[in-house]
Amino acid sequence: xxxxxxxxxxxxxxxxxxxxxxxxxxxxxxxxxxxxxxxxxxxxxxxxxxxxxxxxxxxxxxxxxxxxxxxxxxxxxxxxxxxxxxxxxxxxxxxxxxxxxxxxxxxxxxxxxxxxxxxxxxxxxxxxxxxxxxxxxxxxxxxxxxxxxxxxxxxxxxxxxxxxxxxxxxxxxxxxxxxxxxxxxxxxxxxxxxxxxxxxxxxxxxxxxxxxxxxxxxxxxxxxxxxxxxxxxxxxxxxxxxxxxxxx
Amino acid sequence: xxxxxxxxxxxxxxxxxxxxxxxxxxxxxxxxxxxxxxxxxxxxxxxxxxxxxxxxxxxxxxxxxxxxxxxxxxxxxxxxxxxxxxxxxxxxxxxxxxxxxxxxxxxxxxxxxxxxxxxxxxxxxxxxxxxxxxxxxxxxxxxxxxxxxxxxxxxxxxxxxxxxxxxxxxxxxxxxxxxxxxxxxxxxxxxxxx
Numbered sequence: 001x002x003x004x005x006x007x008x009x010x011x012x013x014x015x016x017x018x019x020x021x022x023x024x025x026x027x028x029x030x031x032x033x034x035x036x037x038x039x040x041x042x043x044x045x046x047x048x049x050x051x052x053x054x055x056x057x058x059x060x061x062x063x064x065x066x067x068x069x070x071x072x073x074x075x076x077x078x079x080x081x082x083x084x085x086x087x088x089x090x091x092x093x094x095x096x097x098x099x100x101x102x103x104x105x106x107x108x109x110x111x112x113x114x115x116x117x118x119x120x121x122x123x124x125x126x127x128x129x130x131x132x133x134x135x136x137x138x139x140x141x142x143x144x145x146x147x148x149x150x151x152x153x154x155x156x157x158x159x160x161x162x163x164x165x166x167x168x169x170x171x172x173x174x175x176x177x178x179x180x181x182x183x184x185x186x187x188x189x190x191x192x193x194x195x196x197x198x199x200x201x202x203x204x205x206x207x208x209x210x211x212x213x214x215x216x217x218x219x220x221x222x223x224x225x226x227x228x229x230x231x232x233x234x235x236x237x238x239x240x241x242x243x244x245x246x247x248x
Numbered sequence: 249x250x251x252x253x254x255x256x257x258x259x260x261x262x263x264x265x266x267x268x269x270x271x272x273x274x275x276x277x278x279x280x281x282x283x284x285x286x287x288x289x290x291x292x293x294x295x296x297x298x299x300x301x302x303x304x305x306x307x308x309x310x311x312x313x314x315x316x317x318x319x320x321x322x323x324x325x326x327x328x329x330x331x332x333x334x335x336x337x338x339x340x341x342x343x344x345x346x347x348x349x350x351x352x353x354x355x356x357x358x359x360x361x362x363x364x365x366x367x368x369x370x371x372x373x374x375x376x377x378x379x380x381x382x383x384x385x386x387x388x389x390x391x392x393x394x395x396x397x398x399x400x401x402x403x404x405x406x407x408x409x410x411x412x413x414x415x416x417x418x419x420x421x422x423x424x425x426x427x428x429x430x431x432x433x434x435x436x437x438x439x440x441x442x
Contacts, residue, residue, distance in 0.1 A: 086364035093366055134258050141265040147359040156269060163266035167259040174255035228368045231354040235375045
């Protein structure tokens with residue numbers, strides 16, 4: 001039931017994006033949704049004709065949607081912070097550093113680790129790629145919160161839907177790898193349910209274009225180093241003030 | 249099992265962040281100039297109203313307690329201590345709020361600078377966290393052991409308050425436009441006053 005609800009919501013969001021021209025603002029997200037919709041349809045039709053179709057094509061389709069999913073997260077990061085070059089640079093550097101480290105670590109584990117059967121290998125790889133997505137999303141949100149950046153309804157909804165789906169997927173895949181096939185039905189329902197709820201969030205958030213709140217102008221004098229020096233000087237004064245020795 | 253907990257922990261952290269994202273932000277949307285003016289006004293309030301050394305000496309001077317001990321009944325002593333405790337807690341909370349203001353002020357500026365240094369940002373974030381932690385410790389000391397439990401710390405605060413204000417004053421000095429005072433109140437009748 002969840003799966004069908006998600007499949008029905010996808011064309012609603014896609015048609016609405018054509019109606020309101022929202023696809024111009026968030027092209028990668030709509031491409032992602034289109035890929036998921038087409039992929040799900042192809043898998044459903046293919047499996048109804050050939051039982052092995054799902055096993056053969058699930059992973060290639062999932063890989064494509066995962067890669068575009070990364071694109072959506074990078075797009076959210078870029079659009080959230082585009083008016084704040086400093087915050088953008090910090091989040092991008094930290095995010096890509098985490099991405100690189102975790103990705104290389106996972107690649108090394110898969111290259112030199114034990115050789116799993118294909119189905120086990122695929123679920124482990126998917127779980128690890130979801131972990132990288134999780135960390136990248138987390139970095140983006142931490143940057144947005146830390147620098148006090150207010151997002152509009154569209155971006156908030158996009159990020160929230162992604163968080164929900166990626167988080168639940170990560171939990172399901174981790175539990176699946178730990179417990180095995182005993183709770184297949186539960187994991188599938190949970191994942192489909194999360195995706196449908198995420199769809200609901202996206203449908204609500206992207207119903208109309210909602211620009212981000214006004215960006216305050218940067219009318220401060222001096223560069224970053226001057227600002228950092230000033231802050232450090234004040235922090236040092238505060239540090240002495242609170243925990244240091246008594247000053248003459 | 250550890251790996252499972254790690255993956256689930258990462259997902260749970262993401263959910264917490266998702267809820268944090270939904271909460272409204274504290275940073276104002278006005279221009280930076282507005283924040284400079286607010287910081288300046290806050291500094292003046294501190295210098296002139298809240299943190300002069302003689303006021304702090306009045307609050308934390310132990311001689312007041314000694315006087316009460318020698319002259320008044322135990323109920324009066326209890327009342328005195330509870331009131332002093334309330335005042336000292338108010339004071340440390342005010343210092344904490346100033347550190348928070350400074351933190352918000354820095355973040356709202358640094359987000360615009362392309363030459364931002366990740367290491368500096370991380371170090372500053374840790375320093376802010378450390379100072380806020382020290383404030384919490386002071387608050388706990390005052391709550392548990394009363395206003396006279398950390399006299400040296402209070403004395404150092406009293407002497408360092410002026411340094412803090414001086415440091416802040418430097419970065420906000422450009423707001424003191426000397427020419428403006430010359431015009432204040434000097435307008436001819438019927439003209440606009442500055």
